[in-house]
Amino acid sequence: MRREEVEQLQAEAAEFLSKVDIGISEQEQKSIEVADFGLNDIRNVGLEIVLYENNDRYCAKELILFPRQMCPQHRHPRVNENNPGKQETFRCRWGEVYLYIEGVATPNPKAVVPDKYRKHLSVWREIVMRPGDQYTIKPDTLHWFQAGDRGAIVSEFSSTSIDELDVFSDPNIKRVPELE
Amino acid sequence: MRREEVEQLQAEAAEFLSKVDIGISEQEQKSIEVADFGLNDIRNVGLEIVLYENNDRYCAKELILFPRQMCPQHRHPRVNENNPGKQETFRCRWGEVYLYIEGVATPNPKAVVPDKYRKHLSVWREIVMRPGDQYTIKPDTLHWFQAGDRGAIVSEFSSTSIDELDVFSDPNIKRVPELE
Numbered sequence: 001m002r003r004e005e006v007e008q009l010q011a012e013a014a015e016f017l018s019k020v021d022i023g024i025s026e027q028e029q030k031s032i033e034v035a036d037f038g039l040n041d042i043r044n045v046g047l048e049i050v051l052y053e054n055n056d057r058y059c060a061k062e063l064i065l066f067p068r069q070m071c072p073q074h075r076h077p078r079v080n081e082n083n084p085g086k087q088e089t090f091r092c093r094w095g096e097v098y099l100y101i102e103g104v105a106t107p108n109p110k111a112v113v114p115d116k117y118r119k120h121l122s123v124w125r126e127i128v129m130r131p132g133d134q135y136t137i138k139p140d141t142l143h144w145f146q147a148g149d150r151g152a153i154v155s156e157f158s159s160t161s162i163d164e165l166d167v168f169s170d171p172n173i174k175r176v177p178e179l180e
Numbered sequence: 181m182r183r184e185e186v187e188q189l190q191a192e193a194a195e196f197l198s199k200v201d202i203g204i205s206e207q208e209q210k211s212i213e214v215a216d217f218g219l220n221d222i223r224n225v226g227l228e229i230v231l232y233e234n235n236d237r238y239c240a241k242e243l244i245l246f247p248r249q250m251c252p253q254h255r256h257p258r259v260n261e262n263n264p265g266k267q268e269t270f271r272c273r274w275g276e277v278y279l280y281i282e283g284v285a286t287p288n289p290k291a292v293v294p295d296k297y298r299k300h301l302s303v304w305r306e307i308v309m310r311p312g313d314q315y316t317i318k319p320d321t322l323h324w325f326q327a328g329d330r331g332a333i334v335s336e337f338s339s340t341s342i343d344e345l346d347v348f349s350d351p352n353i354k355r356v357p358e359l360e
Binding site: 001005006007009010011012013014016017018020021022023024025028029030032034036040042048050052053055057058059060062064066082087089091093094131132134136151153155157158159 | 181185186187189190191192193194196197198200201202203204205208209210212214216220222228230232233235237238239240242244246262267269271273274311312314316331333335337338339
């Protein structure tokens with residue numbers, strides 16, 4: 001193909017893509033995971049998760065964050081010789097999300113965190129993510145994130161998820177608590 | 181949390197999600213892969229691909245198919261002892277796509293394929309995919325697919341992509357041809 005033809009097709013493809021919604025079925029809605037990490041304060045600390053696929057090789061999810069909702073600080077530890085821990089790629093689809101990772105602390109970060117949760121946060125290198133932005137988190141490194149004032153949607157592509165193994169910095173957290 | 185509270189949050193999350201578009205940046209548009217498989221007949225045989233991430237553990241893409249555009253029959257062979265071949269999960273986001281896999285042939289399949297390509301197709305078990313439908317292709321198994329009359333958008337979540345290793349049934353195909 002000629003370069004101009006490729007460019008024309010790329011423009012058509014992008015136009016196509018812009019028409020697409022991320023919709024889910026009624027049945028999938030009923031299986032959205034509402035994770036409050038056992039803190040019973042879902043509007044401040046929590047995640048809503050649509051799990052598309054999780055097998056022994058890869059995983060894909062949508063993360064829905066309500067306004068200023070926060071996913072608390074954690075890491076995905078090494079599992080064994082063949083698995084150095086979960087690696088994950090976040091792609092912001094809507095809204096704004098503030099991601100914090102290990103490294104030099106960002107002055108005046110955008111996250112707004114109540115003191116009782118703030119004391120368990122130790123990494124403050126800020127990555128501001130807007131629609132189309134992507135970031136990959138290395139295995140076994142600390143991270144946490146909070147949505148901006150309008151909330152956020154984030155696609156997560158990763159290696160296998162094994163939530164029970166996640167290590168949270170706040171000792172009050174249970175990743176998989178029971179329903180009341 | 182109480183069950184009713186969880187259901188309320190699920191409904192809010194689904195409402196949130198329905199507002200989201202799959203948008204890409206101008207820079208990403210320029211890097212859309214337009215794959216014609218060396219056949220120089222892109223409107224009939226080809227794929228437009230947005231590659232989000234491809235690392236040594238997982239891969240994520242959007243596949244854009246123009247009306248009746250077809251991805252020709254191929255398989256992802258075993259790579260080595262630790263890699264039985266690429267495994268991939270398709271999730272239809274828009275339009276309709278007809279996926280063909282190994283198994284009992286479907287009578288009156290929906291695909292419409294010119295004879296010169298049809299002769300290289302041997303698997304005819306049909307999976308009709310509409311928005312929200314998902315299907316996972318086992319490693320090293322033959323498959324091909326065609327979009328319906330309006331085209332289709334398909335999210336692909338998978339293990340690592342190594343396109344050069346793909347084995348196509350049509351000997352005229354080159355997965356990664358040069359531009360003219």
